[in-house]
Amino acid sequence: MGMTDEKDIYINKVAIMQVLAGLINNPLLFMDNRYRFDINDFQEQFHRIVFGAIEHLVKGGIKTIDYIDIDKFLQPYAAQYKVFTDNRGIEYIQRILKLYDANKFDYYYKTLKKYSLLVFLNEQGFETKDIYDPDIVNPTQQQEMQAKFDEMSINDILLTTETKLIKAKEKFESNSDLVENNFGDGILDLIEELKETPEMGMPLCSPILTTLYRGQRLGCLVMDSAPSGTGKTRRAVAEACHLAVSEYWDDVQKQWVNTGFNENVLVINTELELSEIQTIAIAYVSGVAENKILDGKYYGDEEERVHKAARAISSANLYFVSISNFDCDDVINIIKKYHATHKVNYIYFDYLSENMKMLAEGVKKTKIQGLRTDQILNQFSTALKDCAKQLGIYIWTSSQLSNGVKDAREPDSSYLKSAKSLAEKLDIGSIMLPIRELDQNVVNTYIAKGFELEPNFVIHIYKIRRGTYQNIRFYVYFDRSTGRLHDCFVTNNKGEMLEIKPTEVEVVLDKTKEENLSDVYSHLDLSF
Numbered sequence: 001m002g003m004t005d006e007k008d009i010y011i012n013k014v015a016i017m018q019v020l021a022g023l024i025n026n027p028l029l030f031m032d033n034r035y036r037f038d039i040n041d042f043q044e045q046f047h048r049i050v051f052g053a054i055e056h057l058v059k060g061g062i063k064t065i066d067y068i069d070i071d072k073f074l075q076p077y078a079a080q081y082k083v084f085t086d087n088r089g090i091e092y093i094q095r096i097l098k099l100y101d102a103n104k105f106d107y108y109y110k111t112l113k114k115y116s117l118l119v120f121l122n123e124q125g126f127e128t129k130d131i132y133d134p135d136i137v138n139p140t141q142q143q144e145m146q147a148k149f150d151e152m153s154i155n156d157i158l159l160t161t162e163t164k165l166i167k168a169k170e171k172f173e174s175n176s177d178l179v180e181n182n183f184g185d186g187i188l189d190l191i192e193e194l195k196e197t198p199e200m201g202m203p204l205c206s207p208i209l210t211t212l213y214r215g216q217r218l219g220c221l222v223m224d225s226a227p228s229g230t231g232k233t234r235r236a237v238a239e240a241c242h243l244a245v246s247e248y249w250d251d252v253q254k255q256w257v258n259t260g261f262n263e264n265v266l267v268i269n270t271e272l273e274l275s276e277i278q279t280i281a282i283a284y285v286s287g288v289a290e291n292k293i294l295d296g297k298y299y300g301d302e303e304e305r306v307h308k309a310a311r312a313i314s315s316a317n318l319y320f321v322s323i324s325n326f327d328c329d330d331v332i333n334i335i336k337k338y339h340a341t342h343k344v345n346y347i348y349f350d351y352l353s354e355n356m357k358m359l360a361e362g363v364k365k366t367k368i369q370g371l372r373t374d375q376i377l378n379q380f381s382t383a384l385k386d387c388a389k390q391l392g393i394y395i396w397t398s399s400q401l402s403n404g405v406k407d408a409r410e411p412d413s414s415y416l417k418s419a420k421s422l423a424e425k426l427d428i429g430s431i432m433l434p435i436r437e438l439d440q441n442v443v444n445t446y447i448a449k450g451f452e453l454e455p456n457f458v459i460h461i462y463k464i465r466r467g468t469y470q471n472i473r474f475y476v477y478f479d480r481s482t483g484r485l486h487d488c489f490v491t492n493n494k495g496e497m498l499e500i501k502p503t504e505v506e507v508v509l510d511k512t513k514e515e516n517l518s519d520v521y522s523h524l525d526l527s528f
Contacts, residue, residue, distance in 0.1 A: 207504055267321070271324070412462040
């Protein structure tokens with residue numbers, strides 16, 4: 001059977017008629033985020049020509065469409081217009097508009113996309129006859145197959161296909177989670193490797209956090225929790241820009257500084273739009289307060305710095321995805337997509353929280369009704385950690401906190417909102433709080449030593465996998481207007497000062513490979 005015939009068997013003409021009529025009747029459907037229209041959803045040339053005409057008319061700014069508009073649009077295109085007239089296009093459009101039912105548009109749109117997905121999967125070499133078999137001739141069997149297919153969603157079809165791949169991996173690949181060795185295997189080589197390249201990842205904005213966390217290490221899941229309105233998103237955007245944007249304005253040196261960092265970075269946000277993220281990023285890179293950018297009022301060289309920051313951000317491999325209604329699979333698929341297509345190794349996902357779609361996903365996957373929120377979120381954090389490990393990427397996320405954290409002497413994972421279990425899979429866990437009254441004595445002792453910069457936040461670090469310290473407090477000055485974090489000092493949970501040397505990173509050019517390497521650390525002292 002040829003490709004054309006194979007496509008023809010995956011056509012639902014009623015769905016095509018309803019969708020085309022819907023777009024003619026209401027062109028604003030093209031702007032509705034619930035739908036994604038594509039000419040490849042239409043397999044027959046006639047339907048493709050009608051859809052293409054509608055799409056071009058809408059993009060040209062037309063607000064209402066009828067058969068006369070489509071006919072006039074196609075007339076200059078001889079080949080397409082012949083197909084249109086041979087199929088009695090004007091009569092076709094008049095007929096489908098009479099049959100159109102706006103209340104059923106959503107149903108027929110999903111039906112059209114399901115058939116389109118079958119065509120796509122077949123073109124990619126996937127066998128789909130277990131989902132929809134057009135070769136069945138027995139009327140009873142055909143009816144049963146059709147009824148089963150009608151009940152399936154697009155996600156059901158994708159899950160069926162993914163399950164086949166999973167089973168193939170289980171059969172032909174070794175279990176990546178099962179590794180058996182002798183303790184001494186390669187141990188001397190490991191010692192030499194660590195002498196040459198210490199266990200460190202790319203730096204954070206804070207040199208002290210770079211020391212404590214050993215940088216942003218691939219394969220790790222990091223969660224920085226904070227109360228609402230503290231600046232979780234601003235911190236995530238700052239860290240993303242720190243790795244992706246190669247230059248920034250240094251307030252101390254009063255000049256632009258080239259970091260040499262040019263990593264591929266993805267920011268996934270659940271609440272903000274692109275423009276809101278952009279002003280945060282510009283503020284961080286330029287050092288100009290975001291409120292000045294929002295007001296469009298600058299002083300001195302600030303406007304010039306803002307424009308230069310915008311150009312630097314535009315040239316960076318810095319990607320943004322906004323998603324409000326999501327489940328675990330949605331987020332993991334986004335991460336996998338950008339890792340595969342854009343070679344993204346650093347992900348900033350803001351933030352871990354439950355929603356109805358995620359709760360429904362948990363029930364569907366486990367077949368258990370009444371799953372608790374903490375169980376759902378634990379599944380989510382486990383999936384993120386598995387993703388970081390399997391792909392060899394770094395994932396930074398955050399979460400909300402329970403109200404009791406305001407008075408807690410030892411803020412730790414027990415104060416994570418809805419799920420203490422979120423911390424189980426973390427490589428690094430911290431809670432950032434504004435300076436409270438119980439912190440003031442420690443701050444006063446610090447100021448008395450002659451330090452001018454007074455901290456306004458403290459990061460309570462309760463977990464560092466492969467770290468020397470646990471349950472420590474890192475006092476910082478966090479400028480929310482620019483997203484910049486300034487190191488002050490570190491104490492243990494008793495308020496006693498700890499001497500933590502900052503780790504600075506120097507980027508050098510490896511001439512043998514002719515690429516930038518960020519693995520030369522100056523002032524590196526991990527002996528504490």
